[in-house]
Amino acid sequence: MTASDTSFVPKGRPLPQRQPLARVIDSLVFSIVLYSVIVGGIVFLAYSGAQAMGYNWQWYRIPQYFYTVTDDGFQWGEISTGLVKTLTLSATAFALAVLLGLLTALLRLSGLVVCTAVAVGFLELVRNIPLLVLLYVFYYVLGPIFGFDRYWASILCLAVFHAVLISEIFRAGINAVPKGQWEAATSIGMSKAQAYRYIILPQSVRFMLPPMTGEAVHMVKSSAIVSVIAVAELTTIGRNIISDTYMSFEIWFTIAAVYMVVTLILSIGVSFVERRYAVDT
């Protein structure tokens, strides 16, 4: 029975009305008005500020950086190739980070003193170095020593930086599985490796998905930092275009929007996957 069921007459007296002011603030109309005022205000300030400094808006020149159709046919523009580079860079680094993060988490949870020490040492080392410095270390120090180029220096740097954060997600996810699951797996004769693989990790997935999404989004965003060593990804492309055209407002707005679209798609995609793993205990 619902409140809209007309045949239903409650026997109890109705609840006291809320304060008039509270009702206004909670209403949908008020929310929309407030939202519009804030967003409109920001846009107006930005636009009028740009006008005041005599900025020459040239939005019509932006689409060619995504793609062009000329007599030679269809061609991807610079921003599109930069986006692809950003995506492959982030995806490769994320895959490595997940592997390294899992390894670190398992070492840390192994209960063996040496393994725990190695894991904690690695965690503390990476966690206490700024990402930018870590990137310089990989590019200027480890790169020449081990012979990898700027592209792999950035992938490895991002992988190591995020592996530390991901290992904590794994650790929390593994610890969130009740102890009884370990006991049940052990009692049917499973080894530790089998218990992890068939029982514990599949159950940790649902604890780990939300923070992992956050980490993937974070990865795409922090990949922008590799522009300082001139890897030709989205942010570097943006800088290059600006140095050619001086359209800094349009290009930075565009680049920001592209990042936002990518990370939003990522979040929405994962929320679908999450539902698949939503098992109750």
Place this chain on the structure above:
Amino acid sequence: MSGDAAIITFDHVDKFYGDFHALKDISISVREGERMVVCGPSGSGKSTLIRCINGLEFHNSGVLTVDGVEVYEDSKEIYRLRQEVGMVFQQFNLFPHLTVLENLTIGPIKVRKVSPSEAEATARKYLERVRIPEQADKYPAALSGGQQQRVAIARSLCMESRIMLFDEPTSALDPEMINEVLDVMVELADTGMTMVVVTHEMGFARKVADTMVFMDGGEIVETAPPERFFTNPASARCRAFLDQILDH
């Protein structure tokens, strides 16, 4: 009963949790096919006792032999031993991400390396035996507590274990579901399975136990056949305990 051969032997076993002396000089043995019921107040060490049998906990001194294998932490045979010893937990501990059927087959397939079709046939046979064949494709969360516990019993049976340990199997169940689990356990006892059961269900104990064990403070206070245990226990502590749980 298949003779007098002891399949589980505790020989002066002690167990500590830090400073806490959980098992004190335990010496007891279980014959093949024997049904032993262990009772006692909470914290008396009964759970610890049976968790030592399949190496979920490890004792600190003394000799514990199960099925001819000495149980200790680095024993190479511990994994094989655990396949011979099934365990049913108070909280069922079914694998929530697997269906009932997968819960029953994952052990045989991954540990015993049985073929999936054979494992499934065995699983269906035991689901029949615990009277829930129709629940095979559901997830554990969709089952009642009593059904979950019966699945847990079937999961152990699927490993073709020769010894079954029950750690308060009915304590987490609603009263109306206790009997459906106990009935399955009584039937299991009738097949001649070696069983060690920690429980407060004294009706069940009377019906199936060959030996009653009363523990208190980490010690085995009394070991007796059920007729004598229930009518004329030797120790005062045991008598007081029985008075408390049988009075209502």
